[in-house]
Amino acid sequence: MNKHMMAAALAVAAAIAAPAHATTVALPADGSWHEFNVDAAAPPANGTGWIDYADGSPLSFQFTIAAGTTGTLSVVDAGFAGDTFTINNFGATLGRTSSVAIGNVEGNVEFDFDAAFGNAAYSHGVFTLGAGTYDISGSLLQSVQDDIAGTDLDATNGALRLSVSSVPGPSGIALSLGGLAAVALVARRRRPNPSI
Structure with missing residues (x-):
């Protein structure tokens, strides 16, 4: 009997110690929206963290921004x-x-991420990112209210997108400053002389 109890205890310990399944999405830098969900009641329990709605697993988005480029990460609420x-x-x-x-659940409802991004009733964030590797996740900070239950709904969706652009190098900056100086010099020569 003790061997069976020991085997059962080891099986439970292994199940508890086993890493939880998580979903990681490679986020392309193409400016397209990629959805995430939050549902505190969805199994397995992940609280108010972002989840993959297909299986309820914690969700993160990974990407790398190359040297010489800068990234713009946009995040928006929807629903x-x-x-x-x-x-x-x-x-x-x-x-x-x-x-x-x-x-509240009787307020604005929007599932078009571009429309939500442009609507002041929906929260959004824009983050400028330097070169490096990123693993982006999130959690619900403030929830819509469920008027019937009188509690936080703790369920929503949103999206994020990534775009990347080149950072001008020192020669590009010097060339731009040189061009600006030339324009200023030409403009100064064309001005009439007030002392005449």
């Missing part, structure tokens, strides 16, 4: 207006989406 998010990189806080009034 019911009034949610805000904390954005993390490798578990450390990168920032938060904008503050908005707490909404």
Whole structure:
């Protein structure tokens, strides 16, 4: 009997110690929206962190920004207006989406991410990122209210997108400054002389 109890205890310990399944998405730098969800009631319990709605697993987005480029990461709330998010990189806080009034389930409903990004009732954030590797995840900071239950809904969706652009090198900056100086010199020569 003790062997069976020991085997059962080891099986339980192994199940607890086993790493939880997580979904990692390679985020392309093409400016297209990629959806995430939050649902505190969806199994397996992930609280208010971003999840893959297909299986409820924790969700993160990975990408690398090459040297000589800069990235712009945009994050937006969707669904019911009034949610805000904390954005993390490798578990450390990168920032938060904008503050908005707490909404309710009878408020604005928008599933078009571009429309939500342009609507002040929905929180959004824009983060400028330097060269490096990123693992972006997030969690719900402020939730829409469920008027019937009188509690936080703790369920929503949102999206993020990444675009990358070149950073001008020292020669590009010098060329730009030289061009600006030439324009200023030409403009100065064309001005009438007030002393005549």
